[in-house]
Amino acid sequence: MSRIAYVNGRFVPKSQAVVHIEDRGYQLADAVYEVWALFDGKLADPEGHFARLERSLSELRIDMPMSRAALTAVLRETVRRNRIREGLVYLQVSRGVARRDHAFPTDPVPPAVIVTVSRVDRAATEARAAAGVAVITTPENRWGRCDIKTVGLLPNALAKQKAREAGAVEAWFVDELGLVTEGASSNAWILDAEGTLRTRDTQANILRGVTRLSLIDVAREAGLKVDERPFTPQEAAQAKEAFITGAGTLVLPVVKVDGHPVGDGRVGPVATKLRRLYIERARATAI
Known part of the structure; x- marks a missing residue:
């Protein structure tokens, strides 16, 4: 059919x-x-x-x-x-x-x-989450209203292609201050050395991710500290864990940034737990 x-x-x-x-x-x-x-x-x-x-x-x-x-x-x-x-x-x-x-x-x-x-294919996506993925960084070159979910996605498409050619699944945009804004089709997160989850605040020029917002609630309910504060690619590489969120990726662990391993280069327990909790909540509240 x-x-x-x-x-x-x-x-x-x-x-x-x-x-x-x-x-x-x-x-x-x-x-x-x-x-x-x-x-x-x-x-x-x-x-x-x-x-x-x-x-x-x-x-x-x-x-x-x-x-x-x-x-x-x-x-x-x-x-x-x-x-x-x-x-x-x-x-x-x-x-x-x-x-x-x-x-x-x-x-x-x-x-x-x-x-x-x-x-x-949920089995395939779970396998990918269990293995973790790589991301690259690229200079921020998008328009000033990324908070609007418009179909004008040419810079995002070019960033995704750049990531694919580098063997990565996502590209993180980096602004003129050297700070990660978000991914080409996802929001970016790290678990820093102090055990705090960090993701860019929505007052910056980023999309107001729906999965991102739900995950903030999930994380806080799980007793984790969440700080809407930017981070650099270097901080990401030095973090305990990193991951991306979105409707397509859900919560997807990142194990490598620009070729450098995140933490010990393996999927961490926090991202794994948050993925499970988010999916449980999403299934329970779907209409």
């Missing part, structure tokens, strides 16, 4: 899913997106993702395409039609279709909406 996509009010086989050539998301990156982890057919961290979607749309002055309840129904129906239990749900909302012009359309147009679902 072909995978099914939702495109502007219709469920269609993915092979036949198309958007108009003058969709502003395609021509101007005038669009936002969200990604939910899918556990047992349910959306993880629902409140955080919906709240961030609404904020991103508001910042770009794009109307919500439908009510939250209606959008939830669309997401669930797309999941049901694809018969996927463990995976990722991708939503994109653009300003809509209009004659190409940098300024907003003079006559209002309805936002364009697409939803797709992809399967995730």
Whole structure:
């Protein structure tokens, strides 16, 4: 059975899913997106993702395409039609279709909406988490509104390619002060020498990660100290542990930064524990 996509009010086989050539998301990156982890057919961290979607749309002055309840129904129906239990749900909302012009359309147009679902092999992702991954660093070169989850991801794509060519899974952006901001598609964390979890504060130019926010609660409930304070690549290499978070990675241990081992170069107990606790919470609260 072909995978099914939702495109502007219709469920269609993915092979036949198309958007108009003058969709502003395609021509101007005038669009936002969200990604939910899918556990047992349910959306993880629902409140955080919906709240961030609404904020991103508001910042770009794009109307919500439908009510939250209606959008939830669309997401669930797309999941049901694809018969996927463990995976990722991708939503994109653009300003809509209009004659190409940098300024907003003079006559209002309805936002364009697409939803797709992809399967995730949980056994494979658990094996990767057990082994740990490598990251590299790269100079920060993105625009000044990374807090908006826009589809304008060219610098992120180039950073990911740089990481792939270096045999790593992620690239951490480093700002002009020499501090890590975040990953190309994740938030960055370390467990420092004092046993404090550190991740960049959201007053900096970073995405307000939903998994990041949930994990802060999980960590504090587990009795860990969390400090929203930046760190350097050198501090990461000297840390006890490091990891990244995101809807796709969940909590993924990092064992190497720029070729240098983190701690003893093996996955640590704190990241392993936090991954387990986060997944337990996400499964319990998914809708």
